Amino acid sequence: MKPVSFRLRIALLSALISGLVLGGFGVATWYLLHRQKVEAVDTEIRGLGARHPGWLANRGSFDRLQSSIEFIFGEEHKGRILLLVRDAQGQTLYTSPAWPDGLDPNQIDCSLEDDPAASNEAATNPPSLPRGPPWRPGGGGGRGGMGRGLGMGGGGTPGLFTKIPRFFTVRAGDSAWRLGILGNNEVRLVVGLNFDQVQAELNRMRNIFAVTLPLALLLVGSGGWLVAGRALRPLNTISAMAEGVTAQGLDKRIPASGSDVEITRLVRVLNGMMDRLEASFRQATRFSADASHELKTPLAVMQGELENALQAAEPGSAAQQVFGNLLEETQRLKRITRGLLLLSQADAGQLKLAIEDVDFSAELEGLIEDARVLAADSNLAFDVRIEPRVRVQADRSLLQMALLNLLSNAVKYNEPGGAVAVTLEAGDAQARLTVCNSGPGVPPSDQARVFERFYRADPTRTRAQDGLGLGLSLAREILHAHRGRLVLAESRPGRTRFEVTLPL
Amino acid sequence: MRALPRAIDRTGRGRRVARGGTTGDARARARRNTVGHFGSKVVKVLVIEDEKKIASFVRKGLEAEGFMVEVSHHGDEGYTLATSRPYDVAVLDIMLPGRDGLSILRNLRDRKIPLPVILLTARSELNERLEGLNLGADDYLTKPFYIEELVARIHAVTRRATGAPQGILTVGDLSMNLLTREVKRGETAIELTPREFTLLEHLMRSPGRVLTRAQICERVWEYDFDPGTNLVEVYIQRLRKKVDAEAPVKLIETVRGVGYRLKPRP
Numbered sequence: 018m019k020p021v022s023f024r025l026r027i028a029l030l031s032a033l034i035s036g037l038v039l040g041g042f043g044v045a046t047w048y049l050l051h052r053q054k055v056e057a058v059d060t061e062i063r064g065l066g067a068r069h070p071g072w073l074a075n076r077g078s079f080d081r082l083q084s085s086i087e088f089i090f091g092e093e094h095k096g097r098i099l100l101l102v103r104d105a106q107g108q109t110l111y112t113s114p115a116w117p118d119g120l121d122p123n124q125i126d127c128s129l130e131d132d133p134a135a136s137n138e139a140a141t142n143p144p145s146l147p148r149g150p151p152w153r154p155g156g157g158g159g160r161g162g163m164g165r166g167l168g169m170g171g172g173g174t175p176g177l178f179t180k181i182p183r184f185f186t187v188r189a190g191d192s193a194w195r196l197g198i199l200g201n202n203e204v205r206l207v208v209g210l211n212f213d214q215v216q217a218e219l220n221r222m223r224n225i226f227a228v229t230l231p232l233a234l235l236l237v238g239s240g241g242w243l244v245a246g247r248a249l250r251p252l253n254t255i256s257a258m259a260e261g262v263t264a265q266g267l268d269k270r271i272p273a274s275g276s277d278v279e280i281t282r283l284v285r286v287l288n289g290m291m292d293r294l295e296a297s298f299r300q301a302t303r304f305s306a307d308a309s310h311e312l313k314t315p316l317a318v319m320q321g322e323l324e325n326a327l328q329a330a331e332p333g334s335a336a337q338q339v340f341g342n343l344l345e346e347t348q349r350l351k352r353i354t355r356g357l358l359l360l361s362q363a364d365a366g367q368l369k370l371a372i373e374d375v376d377f378s379a380e381l382e383g384l385i386e387d388a389r390v391l392a393a394d395s396n397l398a399f400d401v402r403i404e405p406r407v408r409v410q411a412d413r414s415l416l417q418m419a420l421l422n423l424l425s426n427a428v429k430y431n432e433p434g435g436a437v438a439v440t441l442e443a444g445d446a447q448a449r450l451t452v453c454n455s456g457p458g459v460p461p462s463d464q465a466r467v468f469e470r471f472y473r474a475d476p477t478r479t480r481a482q483d484g485l486g487l488g489l490s491l492a493r494e495i496l497h498a499h500r501g502r503l504v505l506a507e508s509r510p511g512r513t514r515f516e517v518t519l520p521l
Numbered sequence: 522m523r524a525l526p527r528a529i530d531r532t533g534r535g536r537r538v539a540r541g542g543t544t545g546d547a548r549a550r551a552r553r554n555t556v557g558h559f560g561s562k563v564v565k566v567l568v569i570e571d572e573k574k575i576a577s578f579v580r581k582g583l584e585a586e587g588f589m590v591e592v593s594h595h596g597d598e599g600y601t602l603a604t605s606r607p608y609d610v611a612v613l614d615i616m617l618p619g620r621d622g623l624s625i626l627r628n629l630r631d632r633k634i635p636l637p638v639i640l641l642t643a644r645s646e647l648n649e650r651l652e653g654l655n656l657g658a659d660d661y662l663t664k665p666f667y668i669e670e671l672v673a674r675i676h677a678v679t680r681r682a683t684g685a686p687q688g689i690l691t692v693g694d695l696s697m698n699l700l701t702r703e704v705k706r707g708e709t710a711i712e713l714t715p716r717e718f719t720l721l722e723h724l725m726r727s728p729g730r731v732l733t734r735a736q737i738c739e740r741v742w743e744y745d746f747d748p749g750t751n752l753v754e755v756y757i758q759r760l761r762k763k764v765d766a767e768a769p770v771k772l773i774e775t776v777r778g779v780g781y782r783l784k785p786r787p
Contacts, residue, residue, distance in 0.1 A: 313643060314572050317665030321578030324668050325585060327731055333777045341733050341779035348735035351665060386716065387742070390755045414743055 024245040031241030032234045039233060043226045050222065054215045055195065059184045062197030062208045065098070066178065099194065099209030103127055105202060119189035127198055127205040129180035186212060251280040255287065267295040302365040309358035316354065320347045356487040359415075360470065363494035370412040370498060377407040377448055377519070380417060381441055388424040388437070397431055400438040407443045409519050411499055419492035419503070420450075423515050426488070427454035430513070443521060450517040451506070459508040467505055468493050564679055565589045565607070569599030569625065570614040570641065575664075579612065582668030588675070596620030600628060603636060609679050610637045612671065613658075615649050623653055630657045637678040641666070667736060673726040690725040692783055695764065695772055697725055704764075711763050716741065720756050721764065724773065729785025731776045757781055 100113040101122055109122055116122065179201040187194050193212040200206055258271040270291060273284045323344045330337035362368045385401055392399070409416075427437045435455035442449050459467055470490045493503040501519035508514070566583055570576040571594045580590045591608075593599035596619035603611055603625065615622035626638055640653045640661040650661050659678045662671060680687045688700040694707045702718060704711040713721065720741045724732065734753040742752070757773065765771045772784050 310643065313664055314575065318572075318574040318578060320665045321575065321582060321668055325578055325582045327733070327779065328582075328585060328668075332731065333779075337731070337776070338778035341731075341776075344733050345735045347665075348733075348739065383716070386714075387752055390752050393755065394751070417743070 024242060024249055027245035027248075028238045028242035032238035035237040036230070036234050039230055043230065047219065047223060047226070051219055054219065055184075055186075058195045058210055058212065058215060059197060062184065062195065062210055063182060063199070065208050065210075066182075066197070066199040066206055097211040099196075099207070101125070101207035101209075103205040103207070105204065110204075117189040117192065117194070120187060120194070122207075125196070125198070125207060127200070127207070129183060129198060129200050129205070132179055132181045251277065252283075255280075255284060259287065267291070267298055299365070302361045305357050305361035306365075309354045309361070312350070312354045316347060316351055320344065320351070323347060353487065356491050359491060360487065360494060363491075363498060368415075368494065368498040370415065372410050373413055375409055375411045375413050375416060377409045377411075377416075377450075378403050378405050378441060380413070381420060381439070381450070384417065384421050384424055385439060387421070388428050391425060392428045392431070392437065395428070395431060395433045395435070397428060397434070398436045400436060401440075403439070403441040404443055407441060407448050407521075409448055409499075409521060411519065412495075415495045416499070419495040420517075422488040422492045423452045423503075423517070427452050427456075427513075427515075430454065430456040432456060446521060447501075448519045448521055450519075451514055452517075453512060453514045455511050456513055458510045458513050459505065461508075464505055464508055468503075563587070563589045564609045564675065566591070566675060567599065567603055567606075567608040567611040568592045569594075569596065569603075569611065569617060569622070571595065571617050572614070575614075579668065579671065583672065583675075586668075586672050588672075594618075596622070596625060600625045603629060604632065604634060608636060609682070610639065610659075610675050612639050612641060612675075614641045615643075615653070623649060623656060626653060626656045626658055635682070637682045639671070639674050639678060667740075669727045669730055669732065669736070670740065676726070690722065692725050692728045693770065693772060694768075695725070697722060706764060706768055709767070713760075713763065716756060717760050717763070721760055724781065724783045728783045731780050731782045733780040736780065753781075 097115075098113070099116055100111060101109065101116065102111040103109050103122075107127070112122055178199045180199070182197055182199045184195065184197045187196055193216055194209045195212045195215075196207055196209045198205060198207050255271050258269065261269050270288050271284045273281055273288075323340050327337055327340040327344060330340055359368060381403055385399065385403075389399060424437075424439070427439075431437065431454045436453075437455075438451070438453040440449075440451050468490045470487055489503075496503045496517060496519065499519055501517060504516050506514040506516040564587075566588045568576055568579050568583075568590060570579065570592065573594060576592045576594065580592055583590045591602065591606075593602055596617035598619070599611075599613075599617070600620050602608075613622040613625060617625075620628070622640060626640070629636055629638070637659045638657070640650065640658045641664055642650045642653070642661055643664055653661060659681070660674045662674060677687065688698055690697040690699065695705070697704050697718075699722070704713055704718065704721065720737065723737065723740050737753050741756075757775075761771075761773050765773055770784070774782050774784055776782055
């Protein structure tokens, strides 16, 4: 899985959580509001029924009832109140003129349950007639206050309706209606109130919520992003510092500047780890430096004694040949020791360079002359293109060691009749050298390992064929110490190319 | 401390005449007469080196070359010797108990003693090497070194000190001018490539001495790396063609299974 920024994850996660909370909150609010509105409308319907008992007292004047109701609510509410009166036999006695076409009065189920409390009361208290005038003077106003002047009458109207009222919402045409069925044993009154306004209000609320929620989430998300950024800043500092800790800069430590407990602890732990790392690294490099230093004296003694013995021996004698062989082996030991010392110095970032002005081109020409000699047996074709007078600041003998290694490898890992191509060109800021050969190439699985110490392309190869296993890694360290580079640019059967760059 | 090296040297010389130079010892002594002397004078070398085994092979090697050698293992003692007795050259190790090599050198130069000094350094002591040269060391050698190389350096240094001509090497009728880089066999001029010139110079600096291929490689190519001994063989062959092909006496000898040398007494 592709790693995602922790910061981004925190931002997204906080947005998600707030989204869930806000969404849930919104839905709950909307639902409660919806119920409250519906209940208010239902109460209003009850009230209407209770406050205008005329339909019971005066069966003939429903029209007047209707108009008086309209008077209360104002002209604009004309058509917003429906009335339907039906007797116990299901005979419709009155239908208000605004009754919508899409709603069939006969389809309305007017069955109601008996209300035990109401029937008891009705038995003891005969129905009383209106307690007051059905409207208050000047109280109408009709500015859409549906609940106005009606609420007090809501809830119950004991005595009038002995059945439990039933409420439901229907759609007729474009409008939604809230119908309330009230009644006693003789009459059913269906009072309808237009529900559009309530619905519109709820919808508006829903829309507002739908717009503000993403905005809020965006805010929360970016807030989370900022907070996470702030919280992670010490971590970024720590990783930047840790990146600066290389083999050369192992002594670097992360400054414990943060006041946060967690960060301070992390810094302390990391620094402690670095202490141990530095100690063991230093020990390791010191060890090989010390070892190669310690080897020097016995090597010097061996070499000196062998040389003396060689000179004193009978020319061409078996003893002299033995001394000669031993001397050559001493030489090899010396080279390995020297290589190890150089590598350990390079590891510690302390490779000492005796920098001088070096004619890279001339140096290379000389080395190629030697490479041709080495290649004489295998009949290699040399293609040499060297830009003359390319000068670099370098340690001459180390540079020579690195270059010779590349050239002799190009000769060694070649095929009889193969080719070696060497180009040197000076760019703006750096000299670029390529060494190509037509050998069998390094298998792809091993290409990353050619610069490893004591790496051998083929474990079965003999030492004579392979030389030192330190050569390439040493060459690379030497070039690094010169602020240059050595890479295996390509390697396939028939073509292996090493590239060297050195700053001019 | 070695007692009376000069006496031993004399004895050796006498014996060479008597025994006709057939043994290894005799061969060494034979060279001693030609190499370890400058003119008629025996070159006296003071070696200050605390590592006893190194000092020992240096002494053996230099004595075999006919030098008169005295060894000191301590810096202070070495300094006293250097100031109190006449030496032709001092070989100084840098790391010493008591006074270190650089201090000895500094003190010598402070007292205006012009004793030629060759420093022995470890390769890692780059700064000390430079400091030594600045203090007035005449040359330096990096450990581990070949006796043959030390001998060549001592010769160069003593020649310089006595003002003798340094620029010409001669072995038999072969001569080499190090300044003009002219090489002559008899009256015939020989053209050499830079590598061939260095190789021949190296052989001519140690006539009669067997040099192994690796040794030649290290000195001539200055490679801290084994490019294969093949390289040396090819160059020796080239050199032979130019130096020996036309001449009745072949100077460059192959020592079978060991290396090469220049015929000591052509």
